[in-house]
Structure formats: C-alpha cells, structure tokens
Amino acid sequence: MAIEENRSYDTRAILQEMREAYWEGIEQSAESGAVETRDYVVFRLGSERFGIPTGFAREVLRLPRLVKVPRLPAHICGIVNLRGQIQAVTDLRPLLGLPTTALSARSQLIVVEAAAITTALVTEGVEGIRSIPVAEIEPITEGLAGFPRDAAEGHVVTEQGLLVLLSLEHILGRTEFTINQKGE
Amino acid sequence: MSSRKYIDIFAREAEEHLQLLRQGLLALEKEGFSAERVHVLLRSAHTLKGSARMLDLTAIGQVGHAMEDLLKEMENGARALTPAITDLLLAATDILEGLVGQAQTGGEVTFNIDNIVEGLRTGVLADAPAALAIEADKAELTTVRTSVAKLDDLVNLLGEMLISRRMLEERRRQLGGLMAEMEDFVRRLRKAENVKQLRQMQAGFSRLASDLEADIQNLSYLTQEMHHGAMELRMLPFSTITEDLARMVRNLAREQGKEINLTISGGNVELDRLLLEALKPMLLHMLRNSVDHGIETPEERQRTGKTAVGRIDLVARYEAGFVRLRLSDDGRGIDPVRIREVAVRKSLLSVEEAACLSDEEAVYLILRPGFSTREFITDVSGRGVGMDVVKTNIDRVKGNLVIHSTPGVGCEMQLQLPLTLAVITGMLIECEREVFALPLHYLSEILRLSEGDIHSEGGREVVRVHGATLPLVSLGDILGLGTCGGVGTGGGKITALVLTFREQRVACLVGRIRGVQELVVKGMGKQLKSVEYFSGVTILGDGSPALILSVPDLFGASLVGRGTQLRQEFAERKAGEKKGRILVVDDSITTRTMEKNILETQGYTVTIAISGEDALLKVAAAAYDLVVSDVEMPGITGFELTAKLRQMEGTRDIPVIIVSSLALDEHRRKGLEVGAQAYIVKGSFDQGTLLETVQTLIG
Numbered sequence: 001m002a003i004e005e006n007r008s009y010d011t012r013a014i015l016q017e018m019r020e021a022y023w024e025g026i027e028q029s030a031e032s033g034a035v036e037t038r039d040y041v042v043f044r045l046g047s048e049r050f051g052i053p054t055g056f057a058r059e060v061l062r063l064p065r066l067v068k069v070p071r072l073p074a075h076i077c078g079i080v081n082l083r084g085q086i087q088a089v090t091d092l093r094p095l096l097g098l099p100t101t102a103l104s105a106r107s108q109l110i111v112v113e114a115a116a117i118t119t120a121l122v123t124e125g126v127e128g129i130r131s132i133p134v135a136e137i138e139p140i141t142e143g144l145a146g147f148p149r150d151a152a153e154g155h156v157v158t159e160q161g162l163l164v165l166l167s168l169e170h171i172l173g174r175t176e177f178t179i180n181q182k183g184e
Numbered sequence: 185m186s187s188r189k190y191i192d193i194f195a196r197e198a199e200e201h202l203q204l205l206r207q208g209l210l211a212l213e214k215e216g217f218s219a220e221r222v223h224v225l226l227r228s229a230h231t232l233k234g235s236a237r238m239l240d241l242t243a244i245g246q247v248g249h250a251m252e253d254l255l256k257e258m259e260n261g262a263r264a265l266t267p268a269i270t271d272l273l274l275a276a277t278d279i280l281e282g283l284v285g286q287a288q289t290g291g292e293v294t295f296n297i298d299n300i301v302e303g304l305r306t307g308v309l310a311d312a313p314a315a316l317a318i319e320a321d322k323a324e325l326t327t328v329r330t331s332v333a334k335l336d337d338l339v340n341l342l343g344e345m346l347i348s349r350r351m352l353e354e355r356r357r358q359l360g361g362l363m364a365e366m367e368d369f370v371r372r373l374r375k376a377e378n379v380k381q382l383r384q385m386q387a388g389f390s391r392l393a394s395d396l397e398a399d400i401q402n403l404s405y406l407t408q409e410m411h412h413g414a415m416e417l418r419m420l421p422f423s424t425i426t427e428d429l430a431r432m433v434r435n436l437a438r439e440q441g442k443e444i445n446l447t448i449s450g451g452n453v454e455l456d457r458l459l460l461e462a463l464k465p466m467l468l469h470m471l472r473n474s475v476d477h478g479i480e481t482p483e484e485r486q487r488t489g490k491t492a493v494g495r496i497d498l499v500a501r502y503e504a505g506f507v508r509l510r511l512s513d514d515g516r517g518i519d520p521v522r523i524r525e526v527a528v529r530k531s532l533l534s535v536e537e538a539a540c541l542s543d544e545e546a547v548y549l550i551l552r553p554g555f556s557t558r559e560f561i562t563d564v565s566g567r568g569v570g571m572d573v574v575k576t577n578i579d580r581v582k583g584n585l586v587i588h589s590t591p592g593v594g595c596e597m598q599l600q601l602p603l604t605l606a607v608i609t610g611m612l613i614e615c616e617r618e619v620f621a622l623p624l625h626y627l628s629e630i631l632r633l634s635e636g637d638i639h640s641e642g643g644r645e646v647v648r649v650h651g652a653t654l655p656l657v658s659l660g661d662i663l664g665l666g667t668c669g670g671v672g673t674g675g676g677k678i679t680a681l682v683l684t685f686r687e688q689r690v691a692c693l694v695g696r697i698r699g700v701q702e703l704v705v706k707g708m709g710k711q712l713k714s715v716e717y718f719s720g721v722t723i724l725g726d727g728s729p730a731l732i733l734s735v736p737d738l739f740g741a742s743l744v745g746r747g748t749q750l751r752q753e754f755a756e757r758k759a760g761e762k763k764g765r766i767l768v769v770d771d772s773i774t775t776r777t778m779e780k781n782i783l784e785t786q787g788y789t790v791t792i793a794i795s796g797e798d799a800l801l802k803v804a805a806a807a808y809d810l811v812v813s814d815v816e817m818p819g820i821t822g823f824e825l826t827a828k829l830r831q832m833e834g835t836r837d838i839p840v841i842i843v844s845s846l847a848l849d850e851h852r853r854k855g856l857e858v859g860a861q862a863y864i865v866k867g868s869f870d871q872g873t874l875l876e877t878v879q880t881l882i883g
Contacts, residue, residue, distance in 0.1 A: 065728040068618065069715060070663035079708065079721060081729045084344045086721045088711040117711045182714035182737075 011061055014108075018129045037131040040165060041110060043123035046098030049158075051130065051165045052121075056112045060126050063107040074100065076179060077122055080109070087111065090119045090177065092166075097146045115173035130163075132156050137165060191287055194235050198244075198284045201228040203427065205277045209270055210430055214445075217258075217265040225273075226255040232280065243297050244283045250304035251276050263307060267438065272309050274431070276300055342411045346704060347723050349407050352400050354726055359393055411607075416454075422500045423451030425464045429471055433496065436475045443482055443493040444475060450500030455507055459601060462581045463509075466574045470511055470597060471496065478515030478595055488592065490514065503600075506625060512596040518589040520546040527555060547587045548686060551575040579736045582608065582623050582719060586687055600625065608705055610722065610732065612698035613681070616665040619730045621703055621722050622681070626735040629682040631691060647691045649682060656680065657742040658693040659733075663717060685739045692738065705732065717741070763787040764809035764882040769799040769825065770843075771817040775866075779812060779843070779874065786875060796820035800828060803835050809882045812874075815844040815851070823858045830859040839881045843874070 022039070040051030041060070061082075066089060068078040077089040089109065093100045109120040137154040140147075153165040171177070208225045215221075233248030251273065257263040279300050303309035366386060373379045426448045437444040455463070479485075479494035486492055496513045520543040527549045528538050538546070549555055551574065578585050584600040602608060602625065610621040629649065631637075637647050638656065645656045660666050680691040703722035708715060719734040766788050770776035780790045791808070793799035797819050799811065811829065815822035822842050829835040842855045845866040855863040862877045 067729045067731065069712070069718065069731060070618075070665055071716060076712070079712070079729050079731075081723050081727055084347070084723070086706050086709050086723075086729055088709050090711070118709065119711050178711055178713060179715055180713040181716040 011059075014060055014126055014128065021129045021131075024131075036134045038134060039129055039131050040163075042127040042130050042163060043108070043110060043121075044125045044127065045096070045123055046093055046101075047124075048098065049127070049160065049163045050092075050096075051132070051163050052110070052112065052168050053165075054129055056114045056168045058111040058113055058118070061109050061111070063103060063109055063122075066103075072179060073176065075176065077103075080120060082111070082120070087118070087120050088179075089122055090172075091122045092171065093122075095148065095151065095171065095174075112168060112172075114168040115171075115177075117172055117178060119172065119177070130158075132163075132165070140164070190239055194239055194241075195284055195288045197235060198232060198280070201232050202277055202281050202284070204228045205280075206274065206427060206431065209273050209277070210434065212265065213267070213270050213434075219259055222255055222259045226252060226259060229255055239287075241283070241287050244280060244287070246297060246301050247276055247280055247283065247304070250301045251280075254304045254307070268309075269307060271438075272303055272307065275309060276304055338417075339411075339414045342407065342414050344704075345407050346411060346702070347727075349400070349403055350724075351727060352403070356393070356396055356400060359389075359396070363389055363393065419454035420457050420460055421451060422453045422455060422460070423448075425460055425467070426451055426498070428464070429467055429498070432468060433471055433475055436472065437479075437494075440475065441481060442475065442479050444479055444496055445493050446471075446496045446498070448498045453500040453502060453507055455601070459581055462577045463599075463601070466577045466599070467498070467509075467511070469574050471498075474511065474513045474515065474595070478513045478517070480516055507601045509599040509601065510596065511599075512594060514594040517591040517593055517595045518547050518550065518587070519591045520589075523547065523549050527552065530555060544687065547589050550587075551585075579719075579734070582625075584625065584685060608703050608732075609700060610703040611681075611700050612724075612730065613659075613694045614696040614698060615659050615663070615694055618665065619698065619724065619728075620659075621701075621730050621732045622683075623719075623732065623735065624700060626683050626685060627681055628684045628689065630697065631680040631682060632677040633680055633691075634677045647680065649691070652689070654682065654689050654691045655742060656691045656693065657738075659738075660693070660695075662738060662741045683735055683738065685735050688739060690739065690742050692742075703732070763789070764878075765789045765791065765807065766810045766812060766878070767791050767793055767799060767802055767808045769793040769796065769811065769813040769817070769822065771795060771814065775814065775843075782874060783812075783878065786878075788878070796822065796825040796828075799825055803829065803832075803838070808838055810878060811838055811840045812878075813840060813842055815842060815846055815855075823854055826855070826860050827858040841874075841877055841881070 018041075039054040041054055041057045042049060042051045044050075064080045064082075066078045066080055069076065072078075073094075075091050075094045077091045080087050080089055091100065092098075103122065104124070106125050108123050108126045110123060110126060111118065111120045136156050138156065139154050140149060140152045141155070150170045151167060153167045155162050155164045157163075205225055205228050208221060208228070212218075212221050212225075229248050229252040233245050233252055236242075236244035236248060254263065254269075254273070258265060258269070263269070279297075300309070363386070366382070366389070370379060370382050370386065373382065430446055430448065433444060433446045474496050479496070480488070480490075482492040485494065494513065494515060497510070499510045501508055523546050524538040524541065527533055527546075528535050532549065532552050532555060541549075574585070578599065582602055586598040586600075587595070588598075589595040602623075609624045611624055611627060613620055613622060631647065631649065633647060639646050639648065639653070641653065646653045647656050648654075658667065678693060679695070679697060680693045682689055682691050705720045705722060708718070708721055717734055717737045718731045720732045721729050722732055724730050763786065766783055768776050768779045768783070768790055770779065771794060776792055776794075780792060783790050791802060791806070793802050795817050796813075799813065802808075803811070811825075813822040813825055820828070822844065826840045826842065829838060829840060839861040840859065841862040841864060842860045843864045843866060844851065844855075847865045852863045861881055864873055864877060
C-alpha cells in the first residue's frame with residue numbers, strides 16, 4: 001500500500017477506511033478468483049468523481065496553510081510546507097474544465113509522484129480506495145468538448161455515478177505542469 | 185596487495201603531490217629557476233613513482249620515473265628551464281592525475297603513455313594530449329575529507345532544528361497570551377477562595393513559563409553553535425579552485441602570445457562548498473574574458489605606454505557577512521561605444537534604447553545572453569555564452585556583480601557573495617497579507633515617504649533620496665497582488681525599500697516590515713524549477729512557507745512596469761481629507777451602516793469600528809478628525825471610550841459625538857462629563873441633526 005500514515009488525526013479515519021476497502025478488495029478478488037482488478041484512490045473535484053491509480057499516491061492530508069505564488073498559472077495553486085519540504089500544489093480543475101470554487105475545510109491533498117515530479121493534488125474530499133475490475137473500464141465518452149482525452153484512461157459506471165480514471169503520467173507529463181520560467 | 189584501501193590511501197597522497205607539482209611548476213616559471221625549487225618537485229615525482237610501484241600501478245610509475253629523470257637533469261643544470269619544458273611537465277602532471285583517477289575509479293585512459301614518457305625523455309612532446317580539461321578535477325570539490333552528502337544532510341537537519349526552535353518560541357508567546365487572559369479572569373473573580381487557588385496555579389504557570397524560556401534560550405544557543413559548526417565544516421578555502429584558474433590563464437596567455445602576471449590573494453578565505461562550485465565557472469569565464477578581450481598583446485601595450493606584461497589581480501576578502509572578490513586587469517577596458525554598437529547589431533536592444541544608457545550602464549550589456557564582442561568565434565571566449573553564464577550563476581547564488589571600466593586603462597569586476605547559500609539574513613515584509621522575504625544584502629535603506637517626497641518625471645513617479653532620484657515601483661503591482669503599501673485612507677506615511685543591484689537603485693513600495701531574521705533557504709521542489717520574482721522559499725516560525733524575493737527579477741520588472749500612481753492616490757486622499765476622517769463606533773450593523781452612508785455622501789472619509797476596544801485600536805493606527813459613538817456596546821461603553829480618548833495623548837482633542845437611544849438627562853450629563861462634544865438621541869435621530877453637528881464640529 002503506497003499511502004503513508006500521516007500525523008494529522010482526520011487522515012487516520014480515511015486511512016482506516018482505505019485499509020478496509022483495500023482488504024475487502026483483496027478478499028473479493030480472492031473469492032472471485034480470476035477477475036483482474038486495479039486499485040484507485042477516489043476523490044471528488046467539481047462535483048464529479050475521479051480516480052488515480054494507488055501506485056502514484058504517497059499520502060493524503062488535510063489542506064495545510066497554502067501560500068499562493070504570484071504570477072503563476074491557475075493550475076498551480078501555491079506551495080505548502082510538508083514536514084519541512086516545500087511541495088507545490090496542483091489544481092487539475094482548469095485542465096479538466098471544471099469550475100474552480102474556493103477551497104473549503106473539507107479540501108484534501110493527495111501527494112502523488114508521477115512523470116518525474118512530486119506534487120500535491122487539490123481535491124474536494126478523498127473517498128477512499130476502490131478496486132475496479134479491469135474489464136469494467138470503458139473508454140471515455142467521445143466528443144467531450146474541451147476535455148483532453150489523453151488525460152483519462154477511461155471511466156467506470158458505479159452505483160454513485162460515473163468515475164473518471166485519470167492518467168496521471170499523461171497529465172503531469174504535460175509541460176505546463178512543470179514551471180521553469182527562467183529556463184535554468 | 186593493490187586492495188581498495190591502499191589505492192584510496194595512495195590517491196589521497198598522490199593528490200597532495202600533484203598539487204605540489206603544479207604549484208611548484210608555476211612558481212618556477214614565475215620566479216625563475218632555482219635548484220631548490222626543482223628539488224622539491226623532484227621529491228614529489230620520486231614519491232609518486234615509489235608508491236605507485238608498490239601498488240603495481242605501472243603506468244604511474246613509468247610517467248613518474250620519466251618526470252623524475254627530467255627534473256634531475258634540470259636540477260644539475262643539464263637541461264634549461266624553458267616554457268616548453270614547463271608545458272611538458274604540466275601535461276605530465278595532468279596525465280598522472282588522470283591515471284590516479286583511473287586507478288581509483290576505473291575507466292579508460294585516452295592518451296598514449298609511451299608518448300609522454302618519450303616526450304619527457306627528449307624534452308619535446310610529440311603529440312600534446314588533447315585539452316586535458318582544465319575542469320577535469322571537479323571531483324575534488326565533492327570528495328574531500330568526508331562524505332559531503334552526509335554533511336549536507338546534517339546541515340539540512342540543523343536547519344529544521346532552527347525552525348522547530350522558532351516554533352517553540354512561538355508557543356512560549358502563546359503561553360504568555362493565555363496567562364494574560366487568566367490574569368484578566370482572576371481580577372473578575374469575586375470569591376476570595378477561588379482567587380487564592382487560581383493565584384497558586386498562576387504562580388505554577390509562571391514558573392513553568394520562565395523555565396521554558398530558559399530552556400529555549402539554552403536550546404537556541406546550542407542549535408546556533410551547532411549550526412555554525414556544521415556550516416564551517418562545509419566551508420572550503422578559496423584556494424581550492426584558484427590553482428586551476430592560474431593554470432588556465434597561463435595556458436591561454438601563451439596561446440595568444442600575451443604576457444600576463446596573475447596574482448591571486450585571499451586563498452585562505454573560506455566559502456561554502458556549493459558556492460565555490462558555482463563560483464569556479466564564473467571566474468573561469470571572467471578570467472578568459474580578461475585574457476582574451478582585456479589584456480593587449482605586448483606590442484600593443486608598449487605602443488600605448490604600458491608595460492609589456494599585463495597584470496590581472498584576483499583578490500578575495502571577508503566583508504561583514506559577505507565575501508568580496510575583486511578581479512582587476514590593466515588591459516584595454518570595456519569600450520562603452522563599441523558595446524552599444526554590438527548590442528544593437530545583435531538586436532539585443534534598439535538604437536534609441538542604447539543611446540539612453542549611460543556609459544556605466546552600457547558596460548552591463550556584456551551580461552546579456554547572446555552578447556559577444558569578438559567578430560569570430562574563438563576557442564576561448566567569443567561564443568556569446570560566457571558572461572551570461574556569470575550572470576545566471578550570480579543570480580543563483582544571490583550575489584551581486586559590479587563592473588567598473590576605464591577604456592584604455594583597465595577593468596575591475598567586483599563580486600559580492602554570501603558566505604553560504606543555506607542560510608541568508610532576510611527582511612520579512614508584508615504585501616497584501618502575504619509575507620515575503622528579501623535577502624538583506626540588496627537592501628540599502630528604508631524610506632518613509634510622504635507626498636512631498638514623490639515627484640513625477642516623464643510620466644513615471646520618482647523619489648528624491650539624499651540628492652539622488654530613484655524610480656519608484658510597487659511590489660504589489662509587480663507581483664500582481666494589488667496596491668500593497670499604497671496611500672490608503674490612514675494618515676501615515678508609506679514605506680519603501682531602496683534596493684541596490686549592480687549599481688542601480690530603485691525604491692520599492694512594500695506594505696509592512698516585519699523584521700529581520702536568519703532564514704533557512706529551501707528550493708521550491710522539482711515541479712517549480714524556477715519561478716520568476718522568487719529565488720526560493722523559507723519556513724516561518726509558525727510553519728508556514730514564505731517566498732524569497734529575487735531582487736534581480738524585480739529590477740527586470742521595474743524597467744517595464746508602469747510605475748506607481750502615488751501622487752494621484754495622495755491627491756484623492758487629500759480630497760477626502762478636506763472633509764475630514766470620521767470613525768463610526770457602533771455594535772449595530774444597521775446603525776453604523778446608516779451613519780457611514782450619510783457621512784460618506786457628504787464627502788467624509790468614514791472608518792467603522794464595531795466596539796469600543798476596536799475603536800481604540802483604530803485610533804492608535806491612524807488619525808481621525810471626529811469620532812461618532814454609540815453608548816451601549818459589548819465591552820467598554822461609549823462613555824468609557826470617550827473618557828479613554830480624553831486621557832490619551834493624540835486623541836485628547838478629537839471631538840466625540842455620542843449617538844444613543846438613552847434619552848434621560850442624566851445620560852446626557854454623563855456624556856458631557858466624560859468629554860463628548862455632542863449628544864444625539866437616536867429617537868430624534870435624523871440625517872440633518874447628525875450632519876449639522878458634524879459640520880459644526882469639523883466643517
């Protein structure tokens with residue numbers, strides 16, 4: 001399991017949930033035998049639900065004090081102090097064409113590592129980990145205006161509605177997610 | 185027996201001898217032949233040979249042996265010291281170094297050993313080993329003495345400790361706050377027994393607080409000592425990198441048929457290892473420029489009445505928290521006319537822009553990317569990369585470069601560098617509620633400006649400081665945050681910092697100054713490789729990050745920005761001032777909004793306070809011409825507020841109008857007793873009465 005324990009107390013509950021979900025997932029796959037599944041961290045963003053492969057996630061935490069960096073594009077929210085390390089915070093909403101409402105107390109960060117960078121993704125709440133049978137993943141709906149197709153692996157239909165599975169390598173590999181204004 | 189351990193020991197020993205050989209050879213050339221000098225070299229070559237043979241490092245043994253033979257011939261006068269011989273011996277030293285490196289880490293050797301051995305025997309090197317890179321021994325900076333990586337970790341951890349210490353201090357302050365609250369509470373207790381018990385607890389708290397204070401002091405002292413200690417471990421003397429520089433200058437001068445006497449002093453000045461690494465390429469480029477563009481050929485020098493031998497001096501010295509490097513030559517200097525021409529030709533700026541630059545400013549054009557004055561590309565400099573590398577490196581290490589040039593007489597470049605990169609002294613400033621840190625060495629003065637200090641020149645606002653005129657820019661504008669530090673409605677002056685960068689100065693408006701602190705510098709992570717206007721991040725006492733401003737970037741922005749509009753803001757404030765500034769105090773939002781609107785439509789400037797306490801804070805922060813207050817409010821009443829205002833210096837003469845629903849005569853009397861100028865009953869309250877009263881009092 002790629003998610004580390006975090007010190008802030010409300011993450012503990014989430015981690016517990018995740019852990020349960022994780023074991024459930026394992027039990028299920030053991031029962032059903034040959035069904036191949038993949039684990040995704042599921043989070044809310046702009047009233048939609050998204051998933052990223054658990055392998056990219058390092059930890060989940062409450063939004064600490066966020067310091068804005070002036071003159072940066074909207075998809076970089078700012079920086080936070082993560083136990084003495086400075087961590088940039090990425091907002092996927094502009095890319096995904098979602099409205100950018102102000103962050104609330106329920107906002108959480110998922111620290112992810114992909115495409116040779118580490119960043120903290122802003123979410124409007126992390127739901128937990130979900131095992132998704134590979135066979136159920138459908139290609140993303142065609143002809144979605146403004147939605148970058150290569151940003152998603154596909155989607156699955158769940159009881160709570162559609163869950164879009166993001167392709168983090170593709171997204172964070174985009175040049176606009178690494179800021180190098182002085183070209184050093 | 186050539187086990188790892190022995191090879192490592194040998195490598196360390198060899199390093200010393202190779203250094204002795206190089207220094208000795210250069211000294212020999214500079215100060216002339218003497219048998220003793222040669223003998224010292226001989227001993228080094230001999231030792232190297234002997235040790236190498238013990239470890240079966242045949243090639244090193246061979247070269248060492250041939251070198252020893254040649255040196256022996258020189259010692260007993262059989263062979264004269266010529267520049268060619270010196271070259272040969274230096275080349276052999278390089279090869280030995282390569283071989284030692286190979287023995288230690290493995291890898292290929294790309295030159296022919298027999299060739300150099302033959303060369304040493306005959307005194308003529310058949311085939312010069314292709315540029316055995318001057319920068320070859322970079323490894324030296326990262327592998328000396330102890331594991332540098334571990335040391336860096338240690339320094340980082342200590343940096344974290346400094347931060348924890350500051351957080352602890354913050355907690356101490358918070359504890360103090362709670363104790364003050366408790367004290368307030370005790371005063372309000374009525375039962376003697378409770379008071380007694382709480383007093384006992386308070387005594388306990390205060391003992392705890394003072395113990396904590398002492399512990400923090402102690403910890404402070406220890407962490408500081410440790411931090412300094414660890415920092416010192418990272419320091420290396422300047423001489424670590426100068427040896428290569430001397431080599432490079434010598435070779436280059438010989439190639440170009442120039443005669444140059446390079447003196448380096450301050451080799452014992454210690455600098456952060458990271459800084460030295462950044463410094464080396466800078467100095468290489470600057471020296472290359474001096475040799476290539478600065479120093480003339482001996483003929484040319486003699487024609488202009490100079491000595492045939494050119495002079496380059498490199499001096500390092502400590503200066504209050506900084507290191508200053510001065511590189512000066514007595515060459516032809518930088519010709520500002522020519523620099524302008526080239527810059528225009530290379531489209532770095534327009535003819536008009538070039539004409540606007542003073543000679544002093546024009547000189548700095550050489551730092552622009554793509555600038556190079558050599559007509560053809562040489563191996564040395566003239567590739568259009570070079571001085572802009574210097575600039576990039578300087579900005580990276582938060583240094584400052586000053587160039588003085590007198591055409592025909594020489595050129596002097598001064599580099600001001602911090603001692604270390606990991607900790608800077610910075611000033612914390614606030615701008616639109618965000619905190620930023622400014623490296624202190626860019627700051628030359630703090631100005632408190634009032635309207636009369638600000639002038640307009642060519643549509644841009646400027647300030648006069650000690651007889652000089654400086655452009656005025658606003659940090660908030662540059663960062664797109666809004667008008668932080670603007671005129672506002674308060675009566676006070678505005679704060680501007682005078683920043684200095686490469687002899688240019690600018691006055692930068694900021695909000696509030698929070699103070700000066702030692703700051704641990706951190707990078708912004710892999711995702712934010714470089715961000716304009718900022719050079720790094722630090723972590724404040726409360727654990728929140730604060731961005732460190734890049735002054736060079738601010739200067740860049742100040743050249744293109746639209747400047748400030750303070751005069752207009754002042755004028756607007758004045759227009760408001762004519763009608764007077766009024767503080768409205770009322771806990772009811774309806775009443776205060778109504779009063780505010782009534783007064784504002786008549787052109788008064790109105791500020792709101794929601795309680796008596798709030799009002800006291802507001803009058804302390806800014807000046808008002810009139811106070812309009814309610815009586816019954818949570819906390820202190822309007823009567824108490826008025827009484828307090830009358831007692832305080834500075835507010836004694838501010839007229840107070842009390843607006844209240846208390847209609848009894850005794851209330852009116854009370855109002856006048858405490859010092860209010862007027863008493864309006866809310867029942868009879870209408871716009872007219874209030875406005876009339878206000879007008880009577882302040883016009």
